[in-house]
Amino acid sequence: MIRGLKAPSFMDLALKTAENAGKAGEVPIGCVVVRGYEVIATAGNRTLTDHDPTAHAELVALREAAKKIGSERLVDCDLYVTLEPCTMCAGAISFARVRRLYYGAADPKGGAVESGVRFFASPTCHHAPDVYSGVGESESARLLKEFFRERR
Numbered sequence: 001m002i003r004g005l006k007a008p009s010f011m012d013l014a015l016k017t018a019e020n021a022g023k024a025g026e027v028p029i030g031c032v033v034v035r036g037y038e039v040i041a042t043a044g045n046r047t048l049t050d051h052d053p054t055a056h057a058e059l060v061a062l063r064e065a066a067k068k069i070g071s072e073r074l075v076d077c078d079l080y081v082t083l084e085p086c087t088m089c090a091g092a093i094s095f096a097r098v099r100r101l102y103y104g105a106a107d108p109k110g111g112a113v114e115s116g117v118r119f120f121a122s123p124t125c126h127h128a129p130d131v132y133s134g135v136g137e138s139e140s141a142r143l144l145k146e147f148f149r150e151r152r
């Protein structure tokens, strides 16, 4: 795990997408899938909008990217997400064979990379991406904090 990278512009796009999801009443989490220097999918959380408990930003973006590429394997693709992925999304990232995972804030309550089940380190995980955490961390945490403060 490598920490403290400078926030790349792809994470800025993920943060913008997170902010828009928040404006739509969703939990403000955003995700971008990139191949080379090309953005092939962006998505925010859509669980409320779609009435779909699996419509996390990562899954929505992975589906869109896979459709665009025409393959269920996103080889050579990198995924940027503003919050540490949950167990479901970590599983999907593994199945999709994502090359690198960049995420912002850690999620001790729901995360599955450095928190909880630490899926990529488990013996039942057959593909683990390279993981870079803490990218855009403070902005990601600020969006979530503001969102939940307004809701209390």
Ligand SMILES: [Zn+2]
Binding pocket: 056, 058, 085, 086, 087, 088, 089, 090
């Ligand atoms: Zn998730």
